[in-house]
Amino acid sequence: MLLPTPCGPVSGQMNDLMVGRTTRSTATRPTTDGSVIEDRDQQLALWTAYELSYRGFADVHPDREWDLEVLGLRAEIEARFERELRSVTRDRTGRVADDTPLGDELLDMVAGDEGPRLSAYLRRDATAEEMRDFLRERSIQQLKESDPQSFLLPRLEGAAKVALAEIQYDEYGAGRVQNLHQTMYARTLEAVGLDPQYGAYVEEVSAVSLASANVMSLFALHHRLRGAGLGHFAAFEASSSVPSRRIAAGLQRLEMAPEAGAYFDEHVEADSVHEQVAARDVCGSFVADHLSLRQDVIFGAACALYLDARSGTELLERWESGRLQDQAS
Amino acid sequence: MTDDVRVRPCPDGPVLVRGAHALVDDDGRRHEITRPVVAVCACGKSSRAPWCDGTHKARPRRADG
Numbered sequence A: 001m002l003l004p005t006p007c008g009p010v011s012g013q014m015n016d017l018m019v020g021r022t023t024r025s026t027a028t029r030p031t032t033d034g035s036v037i038e039d040r041d042q043q044l045a046l047w048t049a050y051e052l053s054y055r056g057f058a059d060v061h062p063d064r065e066w067d068l069e070v071l072g073l074r075a076e077i078e079a080r081f082e083r084e085l086r087s088v089t090r091d092r093t094g095r096v097a098d099d100t101p102l103g104d105e106l107l108d109m110v111a112g113d114e115g116p117r118l119s120a121y122l123r124r125d126a127t128a129e130e131m132r133d134f135l136r137e138r139s140i141q142q143l144k145e146s147d148p149q150s151f152l153l154p155r156l157e158g159a160a161k162v163a164l165a166e167i168q169y170d171e172y173g174a175g176r177v178q179n180l181h182q183t184m185y186a187r188t189l190e191a192v193g194l195d196p197q198y199g200a201y202v203e204e205v206s207a208v209s210l211a212s213a214n215v216m217s218l219f220a221l222h223h224r225l226r227g228a229g230l231g232h233f234a235a236f237e238a239s240s241s242v243p244s245r246r247i248a249a250g251l252q253r254l255e256m257a258p259e260a261g262a263y264f265d266e267h268v269e270a271d272s273v274h275e276q277v278a279a280r281d282v283c284g285s286f287v288a289d290h291l292s293l294r295q296d297v298i299f300g301a302a303c304a305l306y307l308d309a310r311s312g313t314e315l316l317e318r319w320e321s322g323r324l325q326d327q328a329s
Numbered sequence B: 001m002t003d004d005v006r007v008r009p010c011p012d013g014p015v016l017v018r019g020a021h022a023l024v025d026d027d028g029r030r031h032e033i034t035r036p037v038v039a040v041c042a043c044g045k046s047s048r049a050p051w052c053d054g055t056h057k058a059r060p061r062r063a064d065g
Helices: A009-018 A040-051 A062-066 A068-088 A090-094 A102-111 A118-124 A128-142 A158-171 A181-191 A207-220 A223-238 A241-253 A258-289 A291-328
Strands: B006-009 B015-018 B022-024 B030-032 B037-040
Touching (some): A009 A068, A040 A068, A040 A207, A068 A090, A068 A291, A102 A258, A102 A291, A118 A128, A118 A241, A128 A241, A128 A291, A258 A291
Antiparallel strands (some): B006 B015, B022 B030
């Protein structure tokens, strides 16, 4: 993979730092007002910086992963991103009771969440092109599915570590290469005629799609935010099995290739397990050992629900306005 | 890893089974197990019985749950 083409001053500066074309001390600092979650430029810059800790880029020296200039710009974006995430989830995190067992609390948060009905739409109404659009937007996070959470493992101890490792083993194919979930997603993309290559759509997907991937790296790569990373993971897994069932049904309705549905079929059963283990064993054990981090876990879960809803709303509105334009023309 | 099969019911959810190689349902059908843990449906509403598919979440929780 090569560095993505920048889409604004921040991602432009990040690329320049990556290839040693500038230093932050000499560069003009880009002005950045407003939402970081909605700003493709900052999200792309952040994604690029994080990517050095995953697969990297063929045209960037691997040492840039620990380059202070790169890390400095990354930290500035991260600080704004985290501030915004705390602000937009305050309502939800404030409602949480302290006396409910954490596993139940997390599963209740997800169950009580009224999402924008994206998966219901995909099941019943989406066109093939809309389904492809959904799969393309999700590709940024799904092609590195579970990788951010692997960075959480060494930050844990005892029962929480054992439980997370158990889920990760399953996510990584339970000993079978063909069952590696990332690869299964790539096969889905290929089956519907999309590019299965890692990072193929990073220049096309929305800011919210990039933010949904970036939030996992933000939480997993900072020891301070490990509780939020676990909470995010539990909510993410717990909001997956029912939507996966609907999406698999939607793919079937559209008569898209059977291989396309395999990934979602797998996630109906897998995530019914993972949601229980992640909420009760991973997060429950973690908070039993770290009572003061309970609120961080809740914060992470709230971020997952918030971004999932934002992404769903964005796609439904995009398709709605596409239909209106079609009718007008 | 021991050969012991461990079973744990989740409140208002499925039963988690670890260490089993197969499950035989009430009709005598054998279901192979390939993952380290499986969630067995306990609400009777799953469309993928004997496995949990998350349908229990659509049902009202027990008042004392």
